Amino acid sequence: MSQFDTQEEQLEYLVRELKRDSGRYKDLVIPKGKLEKRRLMRSFMNIRMPEPMDEDFLKVQDQFLQQEAREKGIVSISRLASVKEELGCAMEHGERMVLWRGDITTLAADAIVNAANSQLLGCFVPCHGCIDNAIHSAAGVQLREECSRIMKAQGHSEPAGTAKITSGYNLPCRYVIHTVGPIVADTLTDEDCRLLAGCYESCLRLAAEKGLKSIAFCCISTGEFHFPQEIAAEIAVKTVRDFLRENGELDTVIFNVFKERDYEIYREIFCGGSSSVSCSL
The missing domain is CATH 3.40.220.10 (Leucine Aminopeptidase, subunit E, domain 1)
Structure with a gap:
């Protein structure tokens, strides 16, 4: 799982990177709860303008979202x-x-x-x-x-x-x-x-x-x-x-x-x- 051992660590990294990337919300306090962090991650993704993101972020994001998809249940x-x-x-x-x-x-x-x-x-x-x-x-x-x-x-x-x-x-x-x-x-x-x-x-x-x-x-x-x-x-x-x-x-x-x-x-x-x-x- 790249440099992270758990999804929670991945989520923490993704939220912090998206917060830093947003600029406007760099001083926002990140919530402690997993569900609140996941909602914040989605919010940052929703408001983000279409600009390139660095490869390290994309790698972790892709791993996180693909695991989340598997947990939701992929329908054949x-x-x-x-x-x-x-x-x-x-x-x-x-x-x-x-x-x-x-x-x-x-x-x-x-x-x-x-x-x-x-x-x-x-x-x-x-x-x-x-x-x-x-x-x-x-x-x-x-x-x-x-x-x-x-x-x-x-x-x-x-x-x-x-x-x-x-x-x-x-x-x-x-x-x-x-x-x-x-x-x-x-x-x-x-x-x-x-x-x-x-x-x-x-x-x-x-x-x-x-x-x-x-x-x-x-x-x-x-x-x-x-x-x-x-x-x-x-x-x-x-x-x-x-x-x-x-x-x-x-x-x-x-x-x-x-x-x-x-x-x-x-x-x-x-x-x-x-x-x-x-x-x-």
Whole structure:
């Protein structure tokens, strides 16, 4: 474990290095409790601008985050039952689709999808509950640096409905595909629906072009971006089904949900139900 004998020693080192790196918080008193220190480490990672960190820090950070991932429990794709197997539903390509409720940062898929913002740099709010924050926090500071390089080369914000791919770093997945979903203001529009469908299609095409065999989607735009859950799920399933109909590259597409309500919505759609409101796609 490099020069440290325990994870607690690694954590102490990482917090002190991030505190020193922050400059603004160099006089902050580090708490004694392990959970408080871990939360502070995540907070420092969240607010840190995308700049290189020295190799000694990265080595310890990587060891720490990878051990933490193992302790959370890495989920193999082979352990997940397909929609056809688990739900007994006769949806087309149900044998290639999975509905799974759990923590997307534990999935050992070829790629997981991050619901990003237009800056594509992750969430800067310390310990925020969004998936963008969770993915960047589990991946390590390198993910924000790679996203920054992509955005600098691009020269403008990422449009809604498009996607970019990066390494997964300390996540169990090989890659992270970042997509920006539409923000629903007051009334849902057909353009919102078109852009959300574009998110799913852009991610699927990137995965296929990269030769990936599995991809896990979160519920894009349904949280902070206020897209209605039922319609978002219908768009997700329809777009994936249409893609699988025309493309044989992907073996497994996972619809990852975190809330029981989202699980029920997807289950109803897979088994032949639909919401009373829809978009023109």
